[in-house]
Amino acid sequence: MPAPVPNPCGPALAQWLVRWPVQAHTRVAVAYSAGADSTALLLAAHAHWPDRVAALHVHHGLQAAADGFEATARAVCRGLNIPLLVAHVQAAPTPGQSPEDAARTHRYAALADLAREADAGLVLLAQHADDQAETVLLALSRGAGLPGLAAMPERFERHGMGFGRPLLDLPSSALRAWVQDSGHAFVDDPSNADTRFTRNRIRAQLLPAWQACFPGFRPMLARSARHAAQAQGLLDDLGRIDLARVGDPPAIAALQALGRERQANVLRHWLRLHWGVVPSEAQMDQVLDQLAACRTRGHGIELKVADGTLRREGARLAFSRPAQAAPI
Structure with missing residues (x-):
């Protein structure tokens, strides 16, 4: 047998x-x-x-x-x-x-x-x-x-x-x-x-x-997934470094000192870290366009991101959800 x-x-x-x-x-x-x-x-x-x-x-x-x-x-x-x-x-x-x-x-x-x-x-x-x-x-x-x-x-x-x-x-x-x-x-x-x-x-x-x-x-697909995970790990590390640099919540002037790609990365990291939020590509493009235009004290920012709102509060950005929504 x-x-x-x-x-x-x-x-x-x-x-x-x-x-x-x-x-x-x-x-x-x-x-x-x-x-x-x-x-x-x-x-x-x-x-x-x-x-x-x-x-x-x-x-x-x-x-x-x-x-x-x-x-x-x-x-x-x-x-x-x-x-x-x-x-x-x-x-x-x-x-x-x-x-x-x-x-x-x-x-x-x-x-x-x-x-x-x-x-x-x-x-x-x-x-x-x-x-x-x-x-x-x-x-x-x-x-x-x-x-x-x-x-x-x-x-x-x-x-x-x-x-x-x-x-x-x-x-x-x-x-x-x-x-x-x-x-x-x-x-x-x-x-x-x-x-x-x-x-x-x-x-x-x-x-x-x-x-x-x-x-x-x-x-082969599993290998590609591992490569993507490794690359994302490096972006997460950079997000942590940049968040320490721009502040938590992020200061608008400090964000503007970064390139557009790093702005997007640190904002994604910040939103995911505290709220489990993943902005769409279109939403992030709107946020970055508003950041680039935000050069005066009176320039307001208020944009829908995922299930909440990203807005300007003084010199910094803030994110909030409606009272009835709960974090993921």
């Missing part, structure tokens, strides 16, 4: 831990949807930390099949003796918000809450090379800047919790094949075939076309 094929998530997790070490005795949680990808990751994490892993399952309440996902998650975790924590959330989108964005926002908040309940210091996510490729192509189609082209980072903080993505170099096909061949139970989300969702259209139509033209393209 041939030896069983090892879980491909094991080496990927080990390599990720070299870059992002986890302190001894830290409890680790896995975001577990009961799909093939998160099943492979949960099993690899359980093998690495036999007594320190918890599974977190978010029931979005968006489709009838969600009850079956939870039932499978409970059965698998019971068989492995892995603690499972479940959150039921209503992830309906707000006006103007896509269903994907609404589900993502609720999911991360729920995962952070569940992780704290499990006394975990880290949540592992099963997003893989196909997800990363989809994210890069989606960013390209939207004309995104470096933050968008950098796609998904392999380690980040959100809602006061650390998150990690150790599988970004593994294709989905490798994960699914291993889970199927190993006989582990998992579920298929029927909504993944719904091409009304942008990511599903990319997955079903665009990725196969790219594969036909450029076999093995996924690592």
Whole structure:
């Protein structure tokens, strides 16, 4: 009888831990949807930390099949003796918000809450090379800047919790094949075939076309994303340096001493740092034009930026949101 094929998530997790070490005795949680990808990751994490892993399952309440996902998650975790924590959330989108964005926002908040309940210091996510490729192509189609082209980072903080993505170099096909061949139970989300969702259209139509033209393209897109992330890191460093120079909030005269590109970079850094705001290209162009024209004491600035207003207050800029809006 041939030896069983090892879980491909094991080496990927080990390599990720070299870059992002986890302190001894830290409890680790896995975001577990009961799909093939998160099943492979949960099993690899359980093998690495036999007594320190918890599974977190978010029931979005968006489709009838969600009850079956939870039932499978409970059965698998019971068989492995892995603690499972479940959150039921209503992830309906707000006006103007896509269903994907609404589900993502609720999911991360729920995962952070569940992780704290499990006394975990880290949540592992099963997003893989196909997800990363989809994210890069989606960013390209939207004309995104470096933050968008950098796609998904392999380690980040959100809602006061650390998150990690150790599988970004593994294709989905490798994960699914291993889970199927190993006989582990998992579920298929029927909504993944719904091409009304942008990511599903990319997955079903665009990725196969790219594969036909450029076999093995996924690592190349991942490399481009890493280059974009490195470049954005340098811009963030420059933004911190320039913000210390122009003041916080920024002084208009000090901003005018910088070139237009550095003005844009430091203002983006300032807005993202305090409010999580990302101005559009058109909005930033308006801001920079007004800054260039602001040469007299009576020149006012009041411009819409994202969900708030950027205005001149004396010698400095200020940003505010309507009272009912909350920071991201």
